[in-house]
Amino acid sequence: MATSLGPYEAVIGLEVHAQLLTRTKAFCGCATSFGDPPNTHTCPACLGLPGALPVLNGEAVRMAVAASLALGCTVQHHSVFARKNYFYPDLPKGYQLSQYELPLARTGVLEIEVEGETRRARILRVHMEEDAGKNLHGMGGASVVDLNRAGTPLVEIVGEPDLRSGLEAAEYLKRLREILMFVGVNDGNLEQGSFRCDANVSVRKVGEARLGTRTELKNINSFKFVADAIDVEIRRQIALLEGGERVRQQTRGYHPERRETYLLRDKESEADYRYFPDPDLPPLTLDEAFIDGVRSALPELPSPKRRRFTEELGLSPYAASVMTAHPRVAGFFEETCLLHGDPVKVANFVQSEVLRDARTSGLSATFTVTPKQVAALLRLVDEGTISGKQAKEVFTAMAESGHDPGDIVREKGMAVLSDTSAIEQLAASIIAANPKQVGAYRSGKTALLGFFVGQVMKQTGGSANPAVVNEVLMRLLAAPT
The missing domain is CATH 1.10.10.410 (Arc Repressor Mutant, subunit A)
Structure with a gap:
C-alpha cells in the first residue's frame, strides 16, 4: 500500500509543555511574572541552595487536575515527584522536579479534524513538573543565564504516536491550546514560551507494527513552523533510509528560512536521566471529593460550545469557529446574545465589525465597544431606526467616543427616513x-x-x-x- 510518502508512513507523537497560570512558582513563593529584569524572582529553593526545601503549590495542582479532566484523562489519586537528573547551566539544582513512573493523570483523548475527517488522538499521560531557566546568548560577547523562569509550574501532556503528518500535528496543538485557554490554566503564548512542544518523529514502511528510530524536534514556536518542520524531517528520514543509511536518535532544531532540520545533540535515553523519587516531597494524594470539585468547576469546553452554537443557536460552522477562537470572544458573543436575542445577527456583526478592532493577548482581550452597546445598536436596526449601512457608521463613532448608539443617532440626525x-x-x-x-x-x-x-x-x-x-x-x- 502506497501513501503520499510512497511506501512509508510517518509516526508522530507530541510532548507539550504548558505553563500553569499561577502567581507563584511550583515549589516556592517566587513570582512567575514574565519580562522582569533577569534573576529578580529567585530564592534559595529555586536556586537549589543547600538546605532549601520545596513546598508544592496547591493552586498548581488544581490547575493541573483541571487540564487533565478537560482532556478526558483519569486523574490518579496517588502520584509521585521524581528528580530528573541532567546538567545544563539553566538548571541550578542539577535536576528537574518532575513526575515519571507515577504521573498525575493517564489515558485521555483529543479530537481533531483535518481535511473534513475527524480523528481521535490519544493522550498517554499528563504530569506536573517545574521549568528550567533561560540561557541568554550574545550578551556583551558572553552567554548568561536568567533564572526567573526556573521553578515555574508546568504540565507536560504526552501524546501517543497517533499523528501522521505535520498538518495533523498543528491541528492537535491548536485544539489542545484552546482547551487549556478556555479552562483558564494556560495563556497559549507561543512567543513567550508558555505553550511549547517537542515533536517525536519517525517513519516506517506501511503495514509495519514496529516503530522506527525517532528524532525529537525542539524549540519551534508557531503552528506553521511545527507542521513544516515535521514534514521536512519526515522527508529527511525517508531520504536516509532510501540511501541505505540509518536514522540516528537525535534532538534537532529547525531553520524555517532554509526549510531544514539541524542537529542539536544526540538524544538521551530515559536511563540517562536517572530518575528517582524526590526525598524532600511526599507523594501527592488527591481524594475523590477534590477531583469532583475541580470537575464541577470546569467551564464549557470549545468543542461542545461550537456544537451548541451551530445546533442550538443556528450559527454556521465557520461563524461558530470564529466565535470560539478565544475565550473572551466567546464571552462577548454570548453576553451580546443574551441582551439582543438573535445569535445569527449578533455573530455576523461581531465578525464583520467588532473583531476588526479587537485585540487579544494571552487570556485577555480588549474590545472597542461593550456587549450592551452592540445589542442596543442592533436593536436600532431591527426597529428600522437606522439602516444596516448606517449601523456601521454608528459603530465607528461608538468605538471612538464610547457614547451609546441611540445618542449618536440623535446627535447626527441619522434616523431612517420611513415616510x-x-x-x-x-x-x-x-x-x-x-x-x-x-x-x-x-x-x-x-x-x-x-x-x-x-x-x-x-x-x-x-x-x-x-x-x-x-x-x-x-x-x-x-x-x-
Missing part, C-alpha cells in the same frame, strides 16, 4: 429622470431595480428605509405608463 409619501415623491422624480432605464426595466431587465434603489439611497444619504424604498419603487415601476 412612505416622502420616499414616493423622491422615487417618482428619479423614475421620471431616467426614462431609458425605466423602459429597460419594464422590458424585463428587473435587475435595474438596484439602480433605482441606489439613486434613492444616494439622494437620502443612505437614510431611507431600504424595505420601504424597494416596495415603493417596485409599485411605481410596475404601474402603467
Whole structure:
C-alpha cells in the first residue's frame, strides 16, 4: 500500500509543555511574572541552595487536575515527584522536579479534524513538573543565564504516536491550546514560551507494527513552523533510509528560512536521566471529593460550545469557529446574545465589525465597544431606526467616543427616513429622470431595480428605509405608463 510518502508512513507523537497560570512558582513563593529584569524572582529553593526545601503549590495542582479532566484523562489519586537528573547551566539544582513512573493523570483523548475527517488522538499521560531557566546568548560577547523562569509550574501532556503528518500535528496543538485557554490554566503564548512542544518523529514502511528510530524536534514556536518542520524531517528520514543509511536518535532544531532540520545533540535515553523519587516531597494524594470539585468547576469546553452554537443557536460552522477562537470572544458573543436575542445577527456583526478592532493577548482581550452597546445598536436596526449601512457608521463613532448608539443617532440626525409619501415623491422624480432605464426595466431587465434603489439611497444619504424604498419603487415601476 502506497501513501503520499510512497511506501512509508510517518509516526508522530507530541510532548507539550504548558505553563500553569499561577502567581507563584511550583515549589516556592517566587513570582512567575514574565519580562522582569533577569534573576529578580529567585530564592534559595529555586536556586537549589543547600538546605532549601520545596513546598508544592496547591493552586498548581488544581490547575493541573483541571487540564487533565478537560482532556478526558483519569486523574490518579496517588502520584509521585521524581528528580530528573541532567546538567545544563539553566538548571541550578542539577535536576528537574518532575513526575515519571507515577504521573498525575493517564489515558485521555483529543479530537481533531483535518481535511473534513475527524480523528481521535490519544493522550498517554499528563504530569506536573517545574521549568528550567533561560540561557541568554550574545550578551556583551558572553552567554548568561536568567533564572526567573526556573521553578515555574508546568504540565507536560504526552501524546501517543497517533499523528501522521505535520498538518495533523498543528491541528492537535491548536485544539489542545484552546482547551487549556478556555479552562483558564494556560495563556497559549507561543512567543513567550508558555505553550511549547517537542515533536517525536519517525517513519516506517506501511503495514509495519514496529516503530522506527525517532528524532525529537525542539524549540519551534508557531503552528506553521511545527507542521513544516515535521514534514521536512519526515522527508529527511525517508531520504536516509532510501540511501541505505540509518536514522540516528537525535534532538534537532529547525531553520524555517532554509526549510531544514539541524542537529542539536544526540538524544538521551530515559536511563540517562536517572530518575528517582524526590526525598524532600511526599507523594501527592488527591481524594475523590477534590477531583469532583475541580470537575464541577470546569467551564464549557470549545468543542461542545461550537456544537451548541451551530445546533442550538443556528450559527454556521465557520461563524461558530470564529466565535470560539478565544475565550473572551466567546464571552462577548454570548453576553451580546443574551441582551439582543438573535445569535445569527449578533455573530455576523461581531465578525464583520467588532473583531476588526479587537485585540487579544494571552487570556485577555480588549474590545472597542461593550456587549450592551452592540445589542442596543442592533436593536436600532431591527426597529428600522437606522439602516444596516448606517449601523456601521454608528459603530465607528461608538468605538471612538464610547457614547451609546441611540445618542449618536440623535446627535447626527441619522434616523431612517420611513415616510412612505416622502420616499414616493423622491422615487417618482428619479423614475421620471431616467426614462431609458425605466423602459429597460419594464422590458424585463428587473435587475435595474438596484439602480433605482441606489439613486434613492444616494439622494437620502443612505437614510431611507431600504424595505420601504424597494416596495415603493417596485409599485411605481410596475404601474402603467
